Amino acid sequence: MTPLMIGLFALLMLFAFPVGYALIISAGAAVLFVGDAPSVIAVLKLFQPTQSFPMLAIPFFILSGSLMMSGTLGRKLVDFAAYLVGRFHGGLGQVTVVGSTVFGGVSGSAVAEASALGSMLIPWQKREGYPGAFSAAVTASSSVIAGLIPPSIPLILYALVSNSSIASLFVAGILPGIMLAGGMMMVCYFSGRLRGFPLLKESFSVRGLLKALLFAAPALAMPLFIVILLRAGIATPTEVSVIAVAYALVVSLCIYRDLTVKRVIGALVGTALTTGIVMLVIVASNLVGHVLITEQIPNQIASYAQQAFSSPWMIILAMNILLLCIGMFLDLPAAILLLGPTLVAVGNSIGMDPIQLGIMMAVNLSIGLFTPPIGTTLFVAAAISREKIGRIVRELWPFYLVAITVLLLISYVPAFTIY
Numbered sequence: 001m002t003p004l005m006i007g008l009f010a011l012l013m014l015f016a017f018p019v020g021y022a023l024i025i026s027a028g029a030a031v032l033f034v035g036d037a038p039s040v041i042a043v044l045k046l047f048q049p050t051q052s053f054p055m056l057a058i059p060f061f062i063l064s065g066s067l068m069m070s071g072t073l074g075r076k077l078v079d080f081a082a083y084l085v086g087r088f089h090g091g092l093g094q095v096t097v098v099g100s101t102v103f104g105g106v107s108g109s110a111v112a113e114a115s116a117l118g119s120m121l122i123p124w125q126k127r128e129g130y131p132g133a134f135s136a137a138v139t140a141s142s143s144v145i146a147g148l149i150p151p152s153i154p155l156i157l158y159a160l161v162s163n164s165s166i167a168s169l170f171v172a173g174i175l176p177g178i179m180l181a182g183g184m185m186m187v188c189y190f191s192g193r194l195r196g197f198p199l200l201k202e203s204f205s206v207r208g209l210l211k212a213l214l215f216a217a218p219a220l221a222m223p224l225f226i227v228i229l230l231r232a233g234i235a236t237p238t239e240v241s242v243i244a245v246a247y248a249l250v251v252s253l254c255i256y257r258d259l260t261v262k263r264v265i266g267a268l269v270g271t272a273l274t275t276g277i278v279m280l281v282i283v284a285s286n287l288v289g290h291v292l293i294t295e296q297i298p299n300q301i302a303s304y305a306q307q308a309f310s311s312p313w314m315i316i317l318a319m320n321i322l323l324l325c326i327g328m329f330l331d332l333p334a335a336i337l338l339l340g341p342t343l344v345a346v347g348n349s350i351g352m353d354p355i356q357l358g359i360m361m362a363v364n365l366s367i368g369l370f371t372p373p374i375g376t377t378l379f380v381a382a383a384i385s386r387e388k389i390g391r392i393v394r395e396l397w398p399f400y401l402v403a404i405t406v407l408l409l410i411s412y413v414p415a416f417t418i419y
Helices: 002-014 019-033 039-051 053-069 073-085 091-107 110-127 132-147 153-162 166-195 206-231 237-256 261-294 297-308 312-327 332-349 354-370 376-385 389-412
Strands: none
Touching: 002 019, 019 261, 019 332, 039 261, 053 091, 053 110, 053 153, 053 206, 053 237, 053 261, 073 091, 073 110, 073 206, 091 110, 091 132, 091 166, 091 206, 110 132, 110 354, 110 376, 132 153, 132 166, 132 354, 132 376, 132 389, 153 166, 153 261, 153 332, 153 354, 166 206, 166 354, 166 389, 206 237, 261 297, 261 332, 297 312, 297 332, 312 332, 312 354, 312 389, 332 354, 354 376, 354 389, 376 389
């Protein structure tokens, strides 16, 4: 079944079929024309993920982020980041990185973050004299930090396919997210200093910083709020996601006072569309997983990896190379859902903690989001900045170096994710 499924999937992707439909068609054809199991089992497997209670966390976290981001919160967070780091060399680049890190705790989506932050910060950087390609590169690369900061949608998906703790994954993603942010801020600092980027003309004051912090505090508290509830066992991930929606409503109504009926309707429609896309990929990936497990592909790959490579270090390196290549051509949610079960089996065979593997996958596949030819955040930033992809990629090399360095550290040093 597997050769037919892989071949048909590759063919459909060449014709630019949506990933979810391509997965369902290829896996369905494999079950119907080659498989020995009754087709009704495949149908049951297709809809099995929709019965999962933890799956409800996904639309509620998306909705909470949509409610928080669609008002004045974005400007408040940018003002806070500008007061915090704007006066240093490469200040506006650093503002983008800090803003991305904080936005990650609200949106959980790299693409939404690139669009929201990019529309504010790329024009601002260009007005201040920053090269458009550099501004787009900072936005495209730093937005992927959202995949690590709670409430990260990719980490929720990985938890579902690997039977891992969502709370443990959320906590494990914080330090790598901060490491990525710190490395990217250093790139911005040295780029600004060596290339003579203009400094922000706004004067710094402690009073201004405290005022900006006060306005941004409700958003800054959200990821901390989520992690505390989960780690303390006060609520399940699904319950926390509902609480997050209520929190977003209270903050928007009582603190920022910018909630309108139009905003609520827009957030609901956007959440429905995003959830529909994610759920299509989830059910399709579950059918593909059924085909792979029926033929014992994960166990065969784990056994082959142990025979082909002399040490766990080499197996981890091979997994990283595979993920980097896959991430360049496949969307992050689909890649996690497709490769997660197989790589968990490989990781278990070498004694790798599933939490560490999940963070490694998230960082690895996130690099693909700002890497050609498919890089989603790269194309979002290019569209906003109106810069050519080639010019942006030339500015991205230092950011690739930072991301690869962090990836290697979390791949080979468990203490960065297991603490």
